[in-house]
Amino acid sequence: MIRASHRQPGFLAALLHRLSGLALALFLPLHFLALGLALNGAAPLDSFLALTRQPLVKLAEWALVVALATHMALGLRVIAIELLPWRDRTAATVSTCVGAGLLVGLLLLLNGA
Amino acid sequence: MTAALFLAQRLSAAVLAVAVTMHLATIIHAARAGMTAADVFSRTRGNVAFLILYGIFVLAVAVHAPIGLRNVLREWTPWRGRGLDIALAAFALLLLALGLRAALAVFLA
Amino acid sequence: MTDTDAPLAVEVWRGAAAGRFQTFQVARSANQTVLDVVTNIQRDQDPTLAYRFACRVGMCGSCAMVVNGRPRWTCRTRVAAALGAASVLRLEPLRNFTVVRDLAVDMRDFFDKWQAAKGHFEPSADPAADFAVVPPGSPQRQAADAGIECIGCGICHSACDVVAWDRDYLGPAALNRAWTLVNDVRDRGNAARMDAVSAASGCHLCHTHMSCTQFCPKGLAPTYAIAGLKRAMVARALGRKP
Numbered sequence: 001m002i003r004a005s006h007r008q009p010g011f012l013a014a015l016l017h018r019l020s021g022l023a024l025a026l027f028l029p030l031h032f033l034a035l036g037l038a039l040n041g042a043a044p045l046d047s048f049l050a051l052t053r054q055p056l057v058k059l060a061e062w063a064l065v066v067a068l069a070t071h072m073a074l075g076l077r078v079i080a081i082e083l084l085p086w087r088d089r090t091a092a093t094v095s096t097c098v099g100a101g102l103l104v105g106l107l108l109l110l111n112g113a
Numbered sequence: 114m115t116a117a118l119f120l121a122q123r124l125s126a127a128v129l130a131v132a133v134t135m136h137l138a139t140i141i142h143a144a145r146a147g148m149t150a151a152d153v154f155s156r157t158r159g160n161v162a163f164l165i166l167y168g169i170f171v172l173a174v175a176v177h178a179p180i181g182l183r184n185v186l187r188e189w190t191p192w193r194g195r196g197l198d199i200a201l202a203a204f205a206l207l208l209l210a211l212g213l214r215a216a217l218a219v220f221l222a
Numbered sequence: 223m224t225d226t227d228a229p230l231a232v233e234v235w236r237g238a239a240a241g242r243f244q245t246f247q248v249a250r251s252a253n254q255t256v257l258d259v260v261t262n263i264q265r266d267q268d269p270t271l272a273y274r275f276a277c278r279v280g281m282c283g284s285c286a287m288v289v290n291g292r293p294r295w296t297c298r299t300r301v302a303a304a305l306g307a308a309s310v311l312r313l314e315p316l317r318n319f320t321v322v323r324d325l326a327v328d329m330r331d332f333f334d335k336w337q338a339a340k341g342h343f344e345p346s347a348d349p350a351a352d353f354a355v356v357p358p359g360s361p362q363r364q365a366a367d368a369g370i371e372c373i374g375c376g377i378c379h380s381a382c383d384v385v386a387w388d389r390d391y392l393g394p395a396a397l398n399r400a401w402t403l404v405n406d407v408r409d410r411g412n413a414a415r416m417d418a419v420s421a422a423s424g425c426h427l428c429h430t431h432m433s434c435t436q437f438c439p440k441g442l443a444p445t446y447a448i449a450g451l452k453r454a455m456v457a458r459a460l461g462r463k464p
Contacts (some may be wrong), residue, residue, distance in 0.1 A: 021178075022185060025182055034215075035216075035218055065140060075130075076130060104141070
């Protein structure tokens with residue numbers, strides 16, 4: 001049974017924000033290392049990029065883009081709560097943030113990622 | 114110390130809001146145009162504006178990510194104190210070093 | 223549909239940190255509150271059950287406990303509302319407090335944090351000569367008024383995940399009170415207060431889950447009080463820089 005306070009939109013927002021942030025923080029060093037392969041010439045990078053055409057990798061890439069967009073949207077919500085005088089309509093705002101993240105993902109899918 | 118970390122987190126977030134929007138727009142544009150890695154590099158090679166913008170991006174990430182991780186680790190694991198702070202400072206330096214190296218690699222590609 | 227003539231099954235926490243749920247059967251009555259149920263159990267079935275209440279009318283906050291997973295005032299919670307679609311009423315002591323026995327918790331830590339956050343008024347050195355005129359419509363007074371109705375019931379503290387994850391965190395009640403005093407133009411203790419709420423266990427730990435605001439029976443919003451403290455903390459940090 002999930003605790004009542006965990007079935008609130010504010011908690012879901014914080015959890016998504018945290019999990020997406022963790023995923024991004026863990027992914028980034030790998031991203032930087034992969035790009036750094038370009039230093040050694042085209043061949044090592046190209047052979048690495050061949051790996052990234054596998055469907056599982058493409059799914060992970062898509063998920064990371066969604067994670068990035070969602071993390072930013074939810075982070076902007078936190079900053080808005082801290083800085084702006086308007087009262088947050090939590091459920092609607094959180095849904096909007098998650099929606100924005102998924103929209104970016106959709107745009108990526110539709111544009112042939 | 115804590116107020117400074119909080120402020121650094123929020124300021125780097127503001128920088129990242131701009132940088133991430135730029136990055137996402139670029140990713141979607143590149144996917145839409147069906148660009149290969151070689152196509153991307155042809156646009157970034159020798160592009161000083163790219164190097165500066167992404168250098169700032171890397172710097173903001175190197176500040177933002179470790180501070181966020183610090184909260185997560187302190188709250189969800191028993192790890193805290195100086196040991197944790199030192200490990201995260203090291204992670205920040207790692208991100209900075211690898212990130213700037215990556216930006217440079219793409220600049221020189 | 224539940225048979226409204228059948229007795230209500232009530233699972234009650236017995237023990238302290240370690241313990242078990244004990245099930246009682248309580249006759250239903252119209253409009254009964256959870257406090258009615260607990261009182262019935264203690265008076266008619268098991269006098270060893272420990273619980274707290276005082277005013278019975280939603281003014282003191284003494285009867286706060288976790289009812290079917292939600293922290294509530296039992297005197298102001300109808301059984302029907304608490305049950306929802308469930309058929310069993312489950313009563314637990316407030317979360318994030320040390321349990322003394324059964325449904326009664328130790329409130330000392332909660333009030334210690336109130337003091338640690340400097341949640342008390344500091345008068346000026348010469349009160350008689352220092353008569354403050356405080357317009358009720360001023361932004362500061364409105365900010366203070368938004369939070370002063372807190373009666374220290376502990377529900378927000380129970381609902382807060384960060385309190386559960388970091389036992390040093392001052393918590394929404396203490397910080398909400400601190401914010402009302404930051405906005406009290408008569409108060410002279412803000413330097414120490416801002417130090418307290420800007421420290422390692424202070425306002426920056428709030429991750430805007432908003433459970434405090436969600437469950438506060440007085441309709442207060444500690445989340446926004448804490449946001450105010452964060453802004454004040456940053457302003458202070460920037461103002462100090464040469």
